[in-house]
Amino acid sequence: MVSEQILKSRTALRKELREARRALSAVQQEEAACGIAEQLHQLPLLNHARNIAGYLVNDGEVDLGPYIASQWQSTPSKQFALPVLHPVCKGHLLFLFYSSHTALVKNKYKINEPALSCQNVLPTSQCDVILMPLVGFDIKGNRLGMGGGYYDRTLAFTRTKRHSHDQLSPNNPKLVGIAHDIQEVKSLPIAPWDVPLDAIVTPTRTLIFNNT
Numbered sequence: 001m002v003s004e005q006i007l008k009s010r011t012a013l014r015k016e017l018r019e020a021r022r023a024l025s026a027v028q029q030e031e032a033a034c035g036i037a038e039q040l041h042q043l044p045l046l047n048h049a050r051n052i053a054g055y056l057v058n059d060g061e062v063d064l065g066p067y068i069a070s071q072w073q074s075t076p077s078k079q080f081a082l083p084v085l086h087p088v089c090k091g092h093l094l095f096l097f098y099s100s101h102t103a104l105v106k107n108k109y110k111i112n113e114p115a116l117s118c119q120n121v122l123p124t125s126q127c128d129v130i131l132m133p134l135v136g137f138d139i140k141g142n143r144l145g146m147g148g149g150y151y152d153r154t155l156a157f158t159r160t161k162r163h164s165h166d167q168l169s170p171n172n173p174k175l176v177g178i179a180h181d182i183q184e185v186k187s188l189p190i191a192p193w194d195v196p197l198d199a200i201v202t203p204t205r206t207l208i209f210n211n212t
């Protein structure tokens with residue numbers, strides 16, 4: 001059971017951190033997007049990734065646009081996907097392939113997402129890396145999202161231990177949180193359903209965590 005206190009502090013922190021990222025200027029946002037692209041270009045766990053899930057910028061998040069566009073140009077073998085609110089399994093996400101030709105529609109939160117089409121679904125278990133937008137993070141790798149629980153529910157399967165040696169499956173998608181530097185907090189209240197991240201990338205830093 002998660003205490004009322006923890007839920008309340010998550011809500012208050014979320015509000016504060018969302019306001020802070022929305023208050024960044026256009027120039028700060030551009031610099032952040034460039035910084036993230038540079039950090040991601042150097043991230044070893046993306047080197048051999050073929051299927052990468054990202055997101056389209058919303059609510060002051062770091063824009064992955066420059067990184068995705070540069071990868072489309074330089075490395076066409078990498079395929080990108082975007083989260084789509086699951087039409088049947090409420091509270092879950094689907095990932096749909098994303099190219100410069102993808103038709104986008106707005107979801108109920110007014111975030112652009114690929115128009116639903118079964119043939120364009122990338123099964124979550126086949127994502128090599130998922131770049132997750134963070135509202136907040138701490139240095140231990142704990143994260144705070146938008147509060148819908150979408151990523152936590154969709155990725156809950158990555159927490160199950162499939163091997164007898166008490167190791168998480170090596171085939172699970174690597175989870176990489178993306179955030180502005182100002183979204184770091186000293187310590188984040190943890191919820192039992194939180195999925196552990198493999199890395200957190202900001203425009204100036206990359207933190208790697210050992211989750212095996």
Ligand SMILES: Nc1nc2c(c(=O)[nH]1)N(C=O)[C@@H](CNc1ccc(C(=O)N[C@@H](CCC(=O)O)C(=O)O)cc1)CN2
Nearest residue numbers: 055056057058061083109111133145146147148150151
């Ligand atoms: N860019 C991006 N895409 C994403 C996410 C994200 O965090 N960022 N998601 C990550 O999960 C999913 C959408 N989750 C969301 C959860 C809550 C709100 C939100 O704005 N909630 C409002 C209340 C809106 C309402 O209910 O009408 C709020 O809290 O003020 C938005 C998106 C899928 N796509």
Ligand SMILES: Nc1ncnc2c1ncn2[C@@H]1O[C@H](COP(=O)(O)OP(=O)(O)OP(=O)(O)O)[C@@H](O)[C@H]1O
Nearest residue numbers: 010144145146147148149150151152153156191193
């Ligand atoms: N694996 C799960 N199964 C069922 N409900 C869940 C699960 N994970 C999270 N939830 C529900 O989702 C709600 C929101 O969770 P939380 O506050 O951790 O969101 P978040 O991590 O900020 O959002 P997100 O995962 O979308 O980035 C919680 O109240 C919780 O009840």
